[in-house]
Amino acid sequence: MRLKSNILKSYMAIAIAFSGFQSFAQTKSKPNVIVIYTDDQGAIDLGSYGANDIYSPNIDKLAKEGTRFTQAYVAAPVCAPSRAALLTGRYPQNAELTGNTSAEPGSDGLPAEQYTLAELFKDNGYATGHVGKWHLGMSQTSSPNAQGFDYSFGHLRGCIDNYSHFFYWEGPNIHDLYENGKEVFYDGQYFPDLASDKAINYVENHKNEPFFMYYAINMPHYPYQPTQKWREYYKNMAKPRADYAAFISTIDERIGFLMDKLDELGIRENTIVIYQSDNGYSTETRAFGGGGNAGPYRGAKSSLFEGGIRLPTIISWKNNLPENVVNDQFLMNIDWMPTLAKLCKLDKINTKIDGIDLSKMIENPKKTTERTSGFWKYGKQWVVRKGNWKLIGFPKDTSNKGELNLEEDALFLSNLDEDVSEMVNLASKYPEKVKELTQEFLAWEHGHEKDIPKKIETVSNLAKGGKISATTTVNQKYSDLNLLIDGKLGYTDYASGQWIGQEGKSMEFVIDLNKIKPIKTISVNSLNNSGNWIFPVQAVEIRLSDDGKTYGGLKTIKRDTKQPKTENATERLTLNIGEDSRFIKIKVEGIGNCPKGHPGAGFPGWFFVDEIIIE
Structure with missing residues (x-):
C-alpha cells in the first residue's frame, strides 16, 4: 500500500507539474500589456535619452530591459488626436479626431464606431483597464467604458488641478474625476498618487488573467505640480525647468512603484510594457513658456517639426524581447495596434488600420523596418x-x-x-x-x-510704404504692425507669421500715407477659426485727418451677423470713403468674449487681421 501511495504521489506531482507547465504556457501565449502614455514630454527628457539634468532611474532601467527607439513618432502634435491614433491604429483623420476635444459636458470625441486597442484585447479574452487622462470626449458614447475598457479611473478633459481635480481653463470651473462613468471625489488627494494606486490595484486584481492597461499619466502637462520631495531635489535648477524636471521624476518614481508590483506578483516576465509620450513639450503660457527640452530637434507641442512628434518610446518584455537595444528605425504610434496583436497572438484585427506590424523588427533589431513613409496633418x-x-x-x-x-x-x-x-x-x-x-x-x-501653399496673394494698398502706429496696447506676440500695410495677404493660418492678433480687446491704429491721397475704400481682412477661439472682426470705425491732429466724423461698418461663417477662412469688411486724406485713424473691434454655446463661452475671444487695405 505504501508503494502504491508513493507511486500515486509521484504521478500526482508529475501531473501537477505538467498542469503548471501547461498553465504557464497558456499564460505565456497571452502576455499582459501595459501602455504608459505620458503627457507633453520633451524629446530628450529622460536620462536614457540624453538629459543629464533629469533623474529617471526607473524608466532608464525599463529602457535597459528592452528597446529604446530614437525615431519613434506620434501621429499628431497635440493630446487628443495623438491618443486617438494610438488607440485605433489609424491616422487621426481616419480616427475622425483631428484636434483636441471640447471640455463642454456631453460633447463628442472619439466616435463610438472606432475600433480601439481595448476592444481588440477584450475580444481576445483580456481584462481591459484605463487609468489617468482620457481627453477623447465628454459624451457617454465616447467615454472609456464605451470604448472597450471594463474599468476606468481618471479625468475626461485635457488637464486638471492635481489636488482639487478641477478643470479651470475653458468655461466655468468644473470638477473632473470619474470612475467607471460615475463622478468620484478625493478632495485634496494628489492625483498622480491616486492614479498610481489605481494602476497598481488593477494589476493586482487581474494578476491571474491576461490584462491590458492603458496608463495615461497626466504629467508633465501643466499645471506643474510635482511633489515637494522632487521640488527639493531640483531646488538649485532655474524655473520652469526645475518644476518640469521634478514632474518627470515624479512620473519615474510612480512607474517604479508599478514595476516593483509586477516583480512582486511574479508577472514581470509575462508583461509587455510600452512607454511613450503623446506629443512634445509645451511652450504655452500655462507652462511658463517651456520647461521641456527637445535637444537637437526643432519644434515642440503643436508643431510638426521633429520636436513636436519624435518622442521617447520604449518597449520591454523581459526575457522575451531583446534587451538593452537602441533602435534607430522608423516607427509610429499607430503601429502599436498590429504589433501588439502579433506579439500577443491575437485574432485578426477586423477593421481597416493605418498601422504596420513591426514585431519582426522589434524581435530582430537588425531587420529593416517595414515602415518607410508616414503622413501627418494638423490644422x-x-x-x-x-x-x-x-x-x-x-x-x-x-x-x-x-x-x-x-x-x-x-x-x-x-x-x-x-x-x-x-x-x-x-x-x-x-x-x-x-x-x-x-x-x-x-x-x-x-x-x-x-x-499646397500657393504664391502669396498681393493687393494694391495705398498704405504700402507709409507708417502705422498703435494707439492701444498691442499683443507682444503679434507686434509687427507693418504686416498690416505690406500689401500681402496671409495664409489662412493665424500662426503663419502674417497676422496681427488681439485677445478680447479692440485695437486702434493711425496710418500715415505720407501725403494726402484720394481714398475710395478701406477694407479690413480678418480670419475665422472658432476652433482656436478666433472670430471675424465685428466692427470697424474710421476717422480721417489731413494734419494728424484734427480728425473728422466717424464712419462705421458692422459685420452682418446673418453672414454664414466658413471655418478657417477670411472675411473682409469694406467702407466706402470717397475723400482725400493723409492720416487714417482706424479702430478694429473683435467679438469680445466667446459667444454662448462655444466651449470658451464667457472667456476672451481672439481676432486676427492680416491687412488694412486702402484703395
Whole structure:
C-alpha cells in the first residue's frame, strides 16, 4: 500500500507539474500589456535619452530591459488626436479626431464606431483597464467604458488641478474625476498618487488573467505640480525647468512603484510594457513658456517639426524581447495596434488600420523596418516623410528656435539622415524632391490641392510704404504692425507669421500715407477659426485727418451677423470713403468674449487681421 501511495504521489506531482507547465504556457501565449502614455514630454527628457539634468532611474532601467527607439513618432502634435491614433491604429483623420476635444459636458470625441486597442484585447479574452487622462470626449458614447475598457479611473478633459481635480481653463470651473462613468471625489488627494494606486490595484486584481492597461499619466502637462520631495531635489535648477524636471521624476518614481508590483506578483516576465509620450513639450503660457527640452530637434507641442512628434518610446518584455537595444528605425504610434496583436497572438484585427506590424523588427533589431513613409496633418500644417526625406507644408515652430519666412518656407524640406535639426530649408536646393513628396502627399487620401501653399496673394494698398502706429496696447506676440500695410495677404493660418492678433480687446491704429491721397475704400481682412477661439472682426470705425491732429466724423461698418461663417477662412469688411486724406485713424473691434454655446463661452475671444487695405 505504501508503494502504491508513493507511486500515486509521484504521478500526482508529475501531473501537477505538467498542469503548471501547461498553465504557464497558456499564460505565456497571452502576455499582459501595459501602455504608459505620458503627457507633453520633451524629446530628450529622460536620462536614457540624453538629459543629464533629469533623474529617471526607473524608466532608464525599463529602457535597459528592452528597446529604446530614437525615431519613434506620434501621429499628431497635440493630446487628443495623438491618443486617438494610438488607440485605433489609424491616422487621426481616419480616427475622425483631428484636434483636441471640447471640455463642454456631453460633447463628442472619439466616435463610438472606432475600433480601439481595448476592444481588440477584450475580444481576445483580456481584462481591459484605463487609468489617468482620457481627453477623447465628454459624451457617454465616447467615454472609456464605451470604448472597450471594463474599468476606468481618471479625468475626461485635457488637464486638471492635481489636488482639487478641477478643470479651470475653458468655461466655468468644473470638477473632473470619474470612475467607471460615475463622478468620484478625493478632495485634496494628489492625483498622480491616486492614479498610481489605481494602476497598481488593477494589476493586482487581474494578476491571474491576461490584462491590458492603458496608463495615461497626466504629467508633465501643466499645471506643474510635482511633489515637494522632487521640488527639493531640483531646488538649485532655474524655473520652469526645475518644476518640469521634478514632474518627470515624479512620473519615474510612480512607474517604479508599478514595476516593483509586477516583480512582486511574479508577472514581470509575462508583461509587455510600452512607454511613450503623446506629443512634445509645451511652450504655452500655462507652462511658463517651456520647461521641456527637445535637444537637437526643432519644434515642440503643436508643431510638426521633429520636436513636436519624435518622442521617447520604449518597449520591454523581459526575457522575451531583446534587451538593452537602441533602435534607430522608423516607427509610429499607430503601429502599436498590429504589433501588439502579433506579439500577443491575437485574432485578426477586423477593421481597416493605418498601422504596420513591426514585431519582426522589434524581435530582430537588425531587420529593416517595414515602415518607410508616414503622413501627418494638423490644422494647416502637414507632413509627408518618405525614407529620410521630410517635407512640411506651412511649418510652425513652437520652440522658436529660428525664424520662418512666410513665403520662402511655406514648403520646408529636410533630409533627416544628414541633419535632424531642420534648421535649414533644402526646398530650393532640391526642387524635384519637393515635387516628388508633394505628389506623395496628394496621393494620400487626406492630401488635397488646397493644402499646397500657393504664391502669396498681393493687393494694391495705398498704405504700402507709409507708417502705422498703435494707439492701444498691442499683443507682444503679434507686434509687427507693418504686416498690416505690406500689401500681402496671409495664409489662412493665424500662426503663419502674417497676422496681427488681439485677445478680447479692440485695437486702434493711425496710418500715415505720407501725403494726402484720394481714398475710395478701406477694407479690413480678418480670419475665422472658432476652433482656436478666433472670430471675424465685428466692427470697424474710421476717422480721417489731413494734419494728424484734427480728425473728422466717424464712419462705421458692422459685420452682418446673418453672414454664414466658413471655418478657417477670411472675411473682409469694406467702407466706402470717397475723400482725400493723409492720416487714417482706424479702430478694429473683435467679438469680445466667446459667444454662448462655444466651449470658451464667457472667456476672451481672439481676432486676427492680416491687412488694412486702402484703395
